[in-house]
Amino acid sequence: MLSALLKDTEAKTTVAIPMKLRKLGNAYCATILPICTDIRSYVTAPSKTTMASATLVQPSGEIWKKIRVELNEDVNTRDRDLEHMKEWLRKQPHLPDEWDEGRMMTFLRGCSFSLEKCKRKMDMYFTMRAACPEFFTNRDVKRPELVDLMSRAQGPPLPGLTPNGRRVTVCRGLDKNLDMNQLNDAFKVALMIGDVRLKEEIEGVGGDIYILDASIVSPSHLAKISPTAVKKFLICVQEAYPVKLKEVHVVNTSPVIEKIVNFVKPFLKEKIKNRIFIHSDINELYNYVPKEMLPEEYGGNGGSLSDINEAWMKKLEEYTEWFKAEESITANESLRPGKPTNYDELFGIDGSFRQLSID
Incomplete structure (x- = not known):
């Protein structure tokens, strides 16, 4: 049905309208073209050519307009905000002098164009890149340990967007013998994808939805989870990346899942704790994410997750x-004004982190 709608819409926009225009003139264009544009704006699933690809479909039409409001993005002032952030970055002795405008705009969007919040996030982003070499160095998917991990686990973003413009990522393990010592590598790959998205989400999205498939999780996995690795990763997600985490859905659950969720919750912000949904039936997921955009493995029409x-x-x-070139783009604590960041404090046993100076 979706492909038929797209095909029909394409026909209207590329054939029917021009033929009518020759007969009816500009008045017809003014009436019909916005209607066709609105139809396309609500079709956010990928086409067949992008369904099984790493292409990130970007919002357009009415969804694009809606996201602009949600992100507090004013097209008349955003360039001024971007220049402010560029000037701020140049004045920070411990941070890179320059950074590309596209990623800075993604940070502004992720911070709802709050300049002070954007400064904190960007400072923490560069700080974490220095503090967590296990996540931010040796980022080559051809390395044997990452090749092995990718044969045991998957976690790609889906190409399409939900009707309200949110990006969906599906994570699942494939091997019940998945070694929890590979957790740092799993977090590394997740943040590699995050960095690519910083570059490629050129229009901004309405938030992120994560689907976590717990089908292979066992009590032995819980016993081997590293609290330090989890804390570091969650600081990255919540404080260093411009992520607007809207929903987390856990599917194919077992009794151990509640214990794992309770283990992770102390490291989560209160609002995120309230956005975790555990589903005993996959059909419950369809109330949140359109079935047609989900991978075939989850009953959808969105191509194969593999x-x-x-x-x-x-x-x-x-x-x-x-x-490889990005590895050197980090904070230099020896040049930070005031007290340098103490990594022991940053990754305190209670999972907290101290406030960074942004002035």
Whole structure:
């Protein structure tokens, strides 16, 4: 049905309208063209050519307009805000002098164009890149340990968007013997994808939805989870990246899942704790994420998750040299005004982190 609608819409926009225009003139264009545009704006699932790819479909039409409001983005003032952030960055002795405008705009959007929040996030982003070499160095998916991990687990973003413009990422393990000592590598790959999205989400999205498939999780996995690794990763997600986490859905659950969720909750912000949904029936997920955009493995029409994941691994491989060049782009604590960041305090046993100076 979706492909038929797209085909019909294409026909209207590329054939029917021009033929009518020759007969009816500009008045017809003014009436019909916005209608056709609105139809396309609500069709956010990927086409067949992008279904099993690493292409990130960007919002357009009415959804794009709605997201602009949600992100507090004013097209008349956003360039001024961007210049403010560029000037601020140049004045920070411990941070890079320059950074590309696209990623800075993504940070502004993720911070709802709050300049002070954007400064805190960007400072923490560069700080975490220095503080967590296990996540931010050796980012080459051809390395044996990452090749092995990717044969055991998957976690790609889906190409399409939900009707309200949110990006969906599906994470699942494939091997019940998945070694929890690979947790740092799993977090590394997740943040590699996050960095690619910083570059490629050029229009901004209405937030993120994560689907976590717990089908292979066992009590032995819980016993081997590293609290330090989890804390570091969640600081990255919540404080260092411009992520608007709207929903987390856990599917294919077992009794141990409640214990794992309770283990993680102390490291989560209160609002995120309230956005975790555990589903005993996959059909419950369809109330939140349209079935047609989900991968085939979850009853949807969005192509194979394995194929989407393979496409993302190829994309990450293409970014290998870029990742290598990015390794040196970090905070330099010896140059930070005032007291340098103490990593022991940053990753305190209670999972808290101290406020960074942004003035």
